Amino acid sequence: MTNIRRWGPGLLLVSPSIVLVAVFVYGLIGWNVKVSLSDWRTAVPSSNWAGLGAYRDLKSDPAWCCGPATNVRHIIIFTVAFIIGTLLIGVTLAFLLEKGVRGEGFFRSVYLFPMAISFIAAGVVWRWLMNPAPGDRSTGLNVIFDKLGVGFLANQWYLGVNWGMAAMALPAIWALSGYIMALYLAGFRGVPEELREAARMDGASEYRVYRHVVFPHLRPVTLSALIILGHISLKVFDLIVAIGGKQLITQTPAVYMWILIYDARDYAKGAAIATLLLIAISILIIPYLIYTVRSERNA
């Protein structure tokens, strides 16, 4: 510790990265907050102080909050549907695989492959699958419903007025369930076999082994999964652009920010949305980072 000639070179080697992260992560975050508090509301940059003006505008913006077809409502519905769907499918797949099945490698590869595909490319095929037109002149799932004689299931998908954003979560669930499966599979396999065996010796049914031994062990995995899915969900952008474009009916905060910058040239308001996104995600992340670093130190 005291021997600077020992650790000095290490610090020197990492210092370019420290400086880059300090400037480009923390410095630019500060700069963005400053833009959000400025009067830069046109294509001409301006850095005069304007207080919370942009935030106040956002609050009274009918597209932002909180009625039907507003950004905040959209992102909440999307997030809830996405997290519940992905967690349920991910845990189910891991549960089905955890005791070892023939062809496990094949199943795992199939479930994970959507992770390799961009949301832009996935959006192309999901827009086809979720074509909102009625079955006889549509593509995708509505046609299948029509042919199977369950035409009443045909629906407007992502263009549905109230719950469209839940349908918008389907491609995201498709893309990330395999990831959550991989997390849980590693979690299941991390439960010591002796613990299960001990519970069985005590006469516990298989159901009770899971309920009282296995699942309690998976709590840290669930926490990680929630954090990962939560932060992906709040900033969702490409998927929405690929499927819904700039339409108001599927607009989320990240998309609105993009429209504000590129179409309306309202930089302060765009920066205000970005700041709010950062705050929302930080509330999720910071306690988790502290918890992770601490438990690593204790281990």
Next chain:
Amino acid sequence: MTSTAAPIPVAPVAKMRRRRTVEANVVRYALLALFVVIILLPLYVLIVTSFKGVTETDPSHAWSLPHVWTLDGWRQAWNSDQYGLLPYLKNSFKLVIPATVISCMLGSLNGFVLSKWRFPGADIVFTFFLFGLFIPYQAIMIPLTQLFGDTHFPEGIPRLVFAHVIYGIPITTLIFRNYYATIPNELMEAARMDRAGMIRTYWSVVLPVSIPAFIVAAIWQFTSIWNDFLFAVFIITDPSSWPVTVGLNNTTGSLVTPYNVQMAAALIASLPTLIVYIVLGRYFIRGLLAGSLKG
């Protein structure tokens, strides 16, 4: 009484259990297969539609196999004037290769120092990096584009390479740090006994065993940079420098583009990452698990 009574209930239970496991297995494989079908359904649509002629992409043929298999859609999506993705593909390769290589080198050096050549406060620096893993990039996008403009940073792809390298520091550092933590300290001690300096220790002890971590980090960076849309759409203003995600969105975003061309374009844009996934799948999973902070 008890001694003779005991075995009696055991047998039926065992038999029942066996039957139950057979039934459970049938259910298990049925469910697994069902999910395989669901997950592969979009891939089926992509492939089948991409080989159809324009006339067959109407609703009445939506899910059927092509009557006539044709490469028309692929040809148009590949290099036609109207839809061709080829120039954007080239841009993506020009972006993703240097960005991935530089990120991996930086990550390896950082990870080595933060786990094996530690300085006081190394954990704090690591946490300081980690936060950068989760920030929404929207929160730096406006100042970043402004900074590029103000400093007259070379336009186009160099800006994207720079951005992906910087914002890749947290994840690559994490992957390498977690990997190096598994190298036994005795190896390091041996080098220390030889009075080897930091660079020599890295070069002759650590680097030779780093290949798996390089593969994991490279796959992660390759995939996420190839698939990135957000940075590209904010940073690149000139269409001739668009990477393939932006080009694809531009081709398919227009509702008049025929479905066969759209699907072929989506497949072409996904092929590089799909090939990486198929060839190096098990490293891909490791990278994913590293992303959850528990490598």
